[in-house]
Amino acid sequence: MSENIAVALRHVTKRFTTRTMGTITAVDDFNLEIREGECFSFLGPSGCGKTTTLRMIAGFEDLSEGEIELCGRLVSSSAKNLYIPPEERDLGMVFQAFAVWPHMNIFDNVAFPLKIRKVAKKEIAARVKDALKHCSLDGLEDVYPGELSGGQQQRIALARAIVTNPKVMLLDEPLSNLDPKLRETMRFEIKELQRQFGFTIIFVTHDQSEAMAISDRMMVCDMGKIVQIDTPEALYNHPNSRFVHNFLGESTFINVEVRDGQVFPKGDNTQPIGLPIPENAGPEMVVATRPNAIRLIKDGPGFRTRVEKRIFLTDKTEYLVSVGKQLVKIQTPHRVVFAPGEECAIEIAAPSWYPPEDAAAEAERARRNII
Amino acid sequence: MSFLRKRRGGADLAAMEGRHIGVDGLMTGLSFILLFIIVVIPIFMIVYNAFFYEGKFDLSLFTSVIFEKENLKAMGNTVIIALAVTVFGTIMGLFYAWLLGRSDIPAKGFMRALFTIPYMFPPFFGAMAWDLLFSGRAGYINRWLMSTFGLRQPPVNINSLGGIIFVECSYYFPFVFMQVVSALERMDPTLEESARIAGARQSQVIWKITLPLVKPAISAGALLILISSLAHFGVPSILGFSKNIYTLPTMIYALINKSGGSFEGIRQGTALSILLVAVVAIALVVQKYVLSSGSYDIIKGKSMRPTLIKLRGAKYPLLLLASLTLLVIVVVPLVMIFLVALVKAYGLPLTWANFSFSNYVKVFESPATMDSIKNSLFLSVTAGIVCMFLGVMIAYVINRIRPRGKGLLEILSILPYSIPGTVLAIGVILSWSGSLAGINLYNTIWIILVAYMARYLSFSMKSASASLQQVNASLEEASRACGATHTESLKDITLPLIKPAMVSGFFLIFLPAMRELTTSVLLYGPYSRTLGVQIFALRDAGMIPQASALASVAIVIIIVCNAIVTEITKDRKGA
Numbered sequence A: 001m002s003e004n005i006a007v008a009l010r011h012v013t014k015r016f017t018t019r020t021m022g023t024i025t026a027v028d029d030f031n032l033e034i035r036e037g038e039c040f041s042f043l044g045p046s047g048c049g050k051t052t053t054l055r056m057i058a059g060f061e062d063l064s065e066g067e068i069e070l071c072g073r074l075v076s077s078s079a080k081n082l083y084i085p086p087e088e089r090d091l092g093m094v095f096q097a098f099a100v101w102p103h104m105n106i107f108d109n110v111a112f113p114l115k116i117r118k119v120a121k122k123e124i125a126a127r128v129k130d131a132l133k134h135c136s137l138d139g140l141e142d143v144y145p146g147e148l149s150g151g152q153q154q155r156i157a158l159a160r161a162i163v164t165n166p167k168v169m170l171l172d173e174p175l176s177n178l179d180p181k182l183r184e185t186m187r188f189e190i191k192e193l194q195r196q197f198g199f200t201i202i203f204v205t206h207d208q209s210e211a212m213a214i215s216d217r218m219m220v221c222d223m224g225k226i227v228q229i230d231t232p233e234a235l236y237n238h239p240n241s242r243f244v245h246n247f248l249g250e251s252t253f254i255n256v257e258v259r260d261g262q263v264f265p266k267g268d269n270t271q272p273i274g275l276p277i278p279e280n281a282g283p284e285m286v287v288a289t290r291p292n293a294i295r296l297i298k299d300g301p302g303f304r305t306r307v308e309k310r311i312f313l314t315d316k317t318e319y320l321v322s323v324g325k326q327l328v329k330i331q332t333p334h335r336v337v338f339a340p341g342e343e344c345a346i347e348i349a350a351p352s353w354y355p356p357e358d359a360a361a362e363a364e365r366a367r368r369n370i371i
Numbered sequence B: 001m002s003f004l005r006k007r008r009g010g011a012d013l014a015a016m017e018g019r020h021i022g023v024d025g026l027m028t029g030l031s032f033i034l035l036f037i038i039v040v041i042p043i044f045m046i047v048y049n050a051f052f053y054e055g056k057f058d059l060s061l062f063t064s065v066i067f068e069k070e071n072l073k074a075m076g077n078t079v080i081i082a083l084a085v086t087v088f089g090t091i092m093g094l095f096y097a098w099l100l101g102r103s104d105i106p107a108k109g110f111m112r113a114l115f116t117i118p119y120m121f122p123p124f125f126g127a128m129a130w131d132l133l134f135s136g137r138a139g140y141i142n143r144w145l146m147s148t149f150g151l152r153q154p155p156v157n158i159n160s161l162g163g164i165i166f167v168e169c170s171y172y173f174p175f176v177f178m179q180v181v182s183a184l185e186r187m188d189p190t191l192e193e194s195a196r197i198a199g200a201r202q203s204q205v206i207w208k209i210t211l212p213l214v215k216p217a218i219s220a221g222a223l224l225i226l227i228s229s230l231a232h233f234g235v236p237s238i239l240g241f242s243k244n245i246y247t248l249p250t251m252i253y254a255l256i257n258k259s260g261g262s263f264e265g266i267r268q269g270t271a272l273s274i275l276l277v278a279v280v281a282i283a284l285v286v287q288k289y290v291l292s293s294g295s296y297d298i299i300k301g302k303s304m305r306p307t308l309i310k311l312r313g314a315k316y317p318l319l320l321l322a323s324l325t326l327l328v329i330v331v332v333p334l335v336m337i338f339l340v341a342l343v344k345a346y347g348l349p350l351t352w353a354n355f356s357f358s359n360y361v362k363v364f365e366s367p368a369t370m371d372s373i374k375n376s377l378f379l380s381v382t383a384g385i386v387c388m389f390l391g392v393m394i395a396y397v398i399n400r401i402r403p404r405g406k407g408l409l410e411i412l413s414i415l416p417y418s419i420p421g422t423v424l425a426i427g428v429i430l431s432w433s434g435s436l437a438g439i440n441l442y443n444t445i446w447i448i449l450v451a452y453m454a455r456y457l458s459f460s461m462k463s464a465s466a467s468l469q470q471v472n473a474s475l476e477e478a479s480r481a482c483g484a485t486h487t488e489s490l491k492d493i494t495l496p497l498i499k500p501a502m503v504s505g506f507f508l509i510f511l512p513a514m515r516e517l518t519t520s521v522l523l524y525g526p527y528s529r530t531l532g533v534q535i536f537a538l539r540d541a542g543m544i545p546q547a548s549a550l551a552s553v554a555i556v557i558i559i560v561c562n563a564i565v566t567e568i569t570k571d572r573k574g575a
Helices: A050-058 A106-116 A121-134 A150-162 A180-197 A208-214 A232-237 A242-247 A359-370 B002-007 B009-016 B023-051 B060-066 B069-102 B108-115 B123-134 B140-149 B161-186 B189-197 B202-230 B234-243 B248-258 B263-291 B312-342 B358-365 B367-401 B406-418 B421-432 B445-470 B473-481 B486-514 B531-540 B544-574
Strands: A005-018 A022-035 A039-043 A065-070 A073-077 A091-094 A168-172 A200-205 A217-222 A225-230 A252-259 A262-265 A284-289 A294-297 A303-312 A317-323 A326-332 A343-348 A352-354
Touching: A005 A050, A005 A200, A022 A050, A022 A065, A022 A200, A022 A217, A022 A225, A039 A050, A039 A208, A050 A065, A050 A091, A050 A168, A050 A200, A091 A150, A091 B189, A106 A121, A106 A150, A121 A150, A150 A180, A150 B189, A180 A208, A200 A208, A208 A232, A217 A232, A217 A242, A225 A232, A225 A242, A242 A284, A242 A352, A252 A326, A294 A326, A317 A343, B023 B060, B023 B263, B023 B367, B023 B406, B023 B421, B023 B445, B023 B486, B060 B069, B060 B263, B069 B108, B069 B161, B069 B202, B069 B248, B069 B263, B069 B312, B108 B161, B108 B312, B123 B140, B123 B161, B123 B234, B123 B312, B123 B531, B123 B544, B161 B202, B161 B234, B161 B312, B189 B202, B202 B263, B234 B248, B234 B531, B248 B263, B248 B421, B263 B421, B312 B358, B312 B544, B358 B367, B358 B544, B367 B406, B367 B445, B367 B486, B367 B531, B367 B544, B406 B445, B421 B445, B445 B486, B473 B486, B486 B544, B531 B544
Parallel strands: A039 A200, A039 A217, A091 A168, A168 A200
Antiparallel strands: A005 A022, A005 A065, A065 A073, A217 A225, A252 A262, A252 A284, A284 A352, A294 A343, A303 A317, A303 A343, A317 A326
């Protein structure tokens, strides 16, 4: 993997003015460098700015501030009022709703980018055939998209995107209109195409497991701000905020109070939770961990409590255990067996500490969701 | 299999009622009988009278009428006007639909509302207005131009094929405009965006992606224009009679009018009707052939605003063009009608000194005029209510009960929509002036009501049908499972759910019936003039300012009714 930069965003900001809600900063000062050949995901809940960012890279939106470079070429700049139109950016793009043209058969769909570029007929035929083969669509040249399944339609979109051999491929939630089994297959096929053609992928999704499975690195964003950029492993193991912790994988949160060098469940000071207190801890904190990182034991040195509920999942057992006034989710292998109502103890290993929920941030999230 | 069962849910329920004839059987039978009376009999009578004389097959009348020079000319005019209106109306509708749907032109909402205004008013109002401005030496603008520039001849002659085409165009282009605007709105913007990514320039996207994708909407709108124009009576009658320019519908009217309602005149009209129907049928077949080439599912994906095309330098010139178009096709005719309504005598200059309300006084003092308003209100409300219930019943039979012959039922209820109003009127005359079971409704208001019901039933039927398809049959099944009988389920579940469609079905009929001219002009008697007929007759008698005054009253009534409809439909969306 070379270290050349395929896509660079510098101070990219996008503000929308809506009639009802005033000005919304959809994308707030994004700085980002995506390396050549990298598979990079934009991950976040709806309204976080991921799709707007992708559309700015594609050239469908102008910038309120900042600039964008594609493979070393400045394509968008608010200061210079420079906007290279989408058709001159040499990108491949696949959309959520497939966007295959229903009035053209598969051959014409895939040949369209080449015809527009006035490529010779013979070469078009050869390259379309090649692209279709790579997307397992050979033999379907004369079929119209309306006769095909969602998965096949998305393959047409992929073939159409790779046929011009672009350096950068933008994928806008390309799998979310497909059923779960098919999603996995397509994910694998996209990675395989990337291996063969060597393009850079920007993958937009709100599905964390999908992003984790496909990405070399990913950016988690929330409410128009970048929260954290890192590899999937680092993001999962060292989330820098309660938001990232919650967004990636399953989380268990315990609201706690720190008093007299001890940690108590919030609103209940009968029994301390035996946890080392980090230096910068305030009087109220949130202790975050994963449901499978809490040990559930019959008796021992941990926090004494009882099991409230047991749920059998296919590959593990889930318990809800009361900690003060809160219910805490724990997942164990099937061999750990407790009955509801049974006394137990829990041990929390190496949790993350975050400040408590910010009311202002919650209000802002609600405001954005209305739009 | 489960798919089939779901779709036939209503029929299964009906079967569970038992073997005796229940509500379903009653409704099915009633639907067939009513459609037979309203639709089949008039059509049969036209065909019979055109080809049979005194019980014997006789082509002589048919051939003699058809090969008459005058009639051939009328047919030529009809086709020329309809084709020209279709071509120009489609181009105009398409251009403005694109401008409002895809460009960054300002004041879109406002312009969109204005562009649908011509749709509200009957085209013959426009014809009246333009006649006032440009008819020979008498037209206001012609006179002004002649005196200002010292011209010998009136510069514009609205009483010509060109004039008729112009006026019809300005009233029929909204058919294409509205179809295409809504198609552009529903269209997934990523279909166009992916073409940009593929390397196509904006202009290439329009030609290779956008236009082909809205082609079905264009065809549908163009078909509406074509059929409406072929069957259109108002504009050619107002602009053409003075210069002996006839189309098939106006020729039929002239023949019947000339013969004073004698059977000979009606028979000649009947033969011409067959010709008119044949022309419309050919248009339908051609259109079907064109339409079958593709209808696609373009509604997909998350709703996102389409990227608007920046017009840059062309923005304000195009805004000016659009505003001028609106001024000419919407504002000028309406203003003209109100101004002439105020003038004391036709031909006087439009100055304050010549204005008075005397025409309105005359209009409201004339019993005939007041009768015409009452008649139109009675006819529109009655036809609206009756068709609303009939439409729901037939739609229910077709969609839920699905008896044998439901296809026939569907065709019969939609067929009158494609039959020109003139032809329908003749069919109704032939059927209900004493020749069948001695029933003679001629010269009464009831014969107009029968014609309106045939003409407008398809409106409420389609509206109810679309709504029924949205109401899943399982809702009725759930009601049955809760212990309600079939009739109770219908009354308590299905009817309330499609009530909004019934209300809009009523207005879909009430509004056009209020301004109807084409059928009533052939059916009215001394005491059953409608609003449209009265305006037409006043104008025909040379009382142009009074005709304008009554037309302006009609305009106010139409605007008020439309405002009420908008208010009602707004509430519905909020609920």
